[in-house]
Amino acid sequence: xxxxxxxxxxxxxxxxxxxxxxxxxxxxxxxxxxxxxxxxxxxxxxxxxxxxxxxxxxxxxxxxxxxxxxxxxxxxxxxxxxxxxxxxxxxxxxxxxxxxxxxxxxxxxxxxxxxxxxxxxxxxxxxxxxxxxxxxxxxxxxxxxxxxxxxxxxxxxxxxxxxxxxxxxxxxxxxxxxxxxxx
Amino acid sequence: xxxxxxxxxxxxxxxxxxxxxxxxxxxxxxxxxxxxxxxxxxxxxxxxxxxxxxxxxxxxxxxxxxxxxxxxxxxxxxxxxxxxxxxxxxxxxxxxxxxxxxxxxxxxxxxxxxxxxxxxxxxxxxxxxxxxxxxxxxxxxxxxxxxxxxxxxxxxxxxxxxxxxxxxxxxxxxxxxxxxxxxxxxxxxxxxxxxxx
Numbered sequence: 001x002x003x004x005x006x007x008x009x010x011x012x013x014x015x016x017x018x019x020x021x022x023x024x025x026x027x028x029x030x031x032x033x034x035x036x037x038x039x040x041x042x043x044x045x046x047x048x049x050x051x052x053x054x055x056x057x058x059x060x061x062x063x064x065x066x067x068x069x070x071x072x073x074x075x076x077x078x079x080x081x082x083x084x085x086x087x088x089x090x091x092x093x094x095x096x097x098x099x100x101x102x103x104x105x106x107x108x109x110x111x112x113x114x115x116x117x118x119x120x121x122x123x124x125x126x127x128x129x130x131x132x133x134x135x136x137x138x139x140x141x142x143x144x145x146x147x148x149x150x151x152x153x154x155x156x157x158x159x160x161x162x163x164x165x166x167x168x169x170x171x172x173x174x175x176x177x178x179x180x181x182x183x
Numbered sequence: 184x185x186x187x188x189x190x191x192x193x194x195x196x197x198x199x200x201x202x203x204x205x206x207x208x209x210x211x212x213x214x215x216x217x218x219x220x221x222x223x224x225x226x227x228x229x230x231x232x233x234x235x236x237x238x239x240x241x242x243x244x245x246x247x248x249x250x251x252x253x254x255x256x257x258x259x260x261x262x263x264x265x266x267x268x269x270x271x272x273x274x275x276x277x278x279x280x281x282x283x284x285x286x287x288x289x290x291x292x293x294x295x296x297x298x299x300x301x302x303x304x305x306x307x308x309x310x311x312x313x314x315x316x317x318x319x320x321x322x323x324x325x326x327x328x329x330x331x332x333x334x335x336x337x338x339x340x341x342x343x344x345x346x347x348x349x350x351x352x353x354x355x356x357x358x359x360x361x362x363x364x365x366x367x368x369x370x371x372x373x374x375x376x377x378x379x380x
Contacts, residue, residue, distance in 0.1 A: 116348050
């Protein structure tokens with residue numbers, strides 16, 4: 001029972017202080033789960049990161065589910081950790097949504113959003129830039145073939161979604177199938 | 184019926200988001216803004232701004248907001264469950280049965296193809312979002328500077344958001360937009376607060 005409480009408390013904290021999306025959350029999770037409680041070894045943690053990247057879904061949710069199960073060896077552990085990590089978002093988002101829908105036309109809020117909007121575009125651009133790394137594209141030094149092929153996949157997917165408006169879900173399926181045959 | 188539809192759409196979004204919350208943006212945009220037109224492109228940018236500014240999983244924050252906007256508290260519960268159930272079940276299955284899933288050479292090959300595509304999927308909406316935020320040649324420096332600060336200098340996105348919100352507020356003040364409106368709103372809020380009490 002104490003273990004479940006600790007799990008809940010830890011993942012609630014991670015949900016509450018996990019600013020800046022999945023990758024920023026991972027370092028928080030590592031600090032609590034590996035260093036503090038020792039629920040997972042460093043190797044198991046690296047495995048979770050790899051598994052999160054190869055399975056669908058938000059990384060924060062994937063990590064919570066996996067840690068919850070591994071720490072307790074029970075599905076209820078997974079439910080506890082996953083529920084705890086989304087609870088802070090739930091409370092905060094509902095509160096903010098309510099407030100914003102009510103004060104939509106307030107000029108102060110309107111001008112804050114005027115500043116936020118272009119910055120959000122920049123944030124998403126930076127996310128794309130940061131993902132252009134050797135992990136996703138390989139590199140000319142290690143594997144020229146994979147590198148060129150990855151660039152081709154990138155360009156094809158970009159043009160298909162941007163110009164031809166291909167559904168992103170089909171795009172993922174097509175590139176997965178093409179990857180299986182080409183690499 | 185709308186609940187079932189909401190659940191299905193967010194289940195689909197959860198099931199096909201590879202590579203974290205940002206990769207989800209084009210899929211949500213396609214389903215909610217382009218196809219169903221539940222949210223306007225302008226509101227979608229505002230929603231991203233809010234979801235980014237709050238702690239927690241980005242994808243879950245977006246789901247909660249969309250659900251709430253369309254169908255209140257119940258809607259947000261439905262969308263949240265929809266978006267987390269695919270990853271919850273898949274991860275549980277992996278933890279239970281397939282510890283060696285990621286070392287499988289077939290999976291590795293498939294993902295070699297998907298990873299660059301996911302980066303493209305994140306890059307593509309940058310331009311459509313720039314259009315819906317009405318960025319022109321006088322404001323184009325804002326997203327560029329923000330992106331470079333994060334990418335090259337390692338700034339945390341949260342500081343960019345705080346700075347941008349503050350900048351918008353100060354700019355509105357400088358322009359004197361809400362000097363007159365402020366007093367109106369204040370009076371209105373005061374009476375509203377009294378009513379709330």
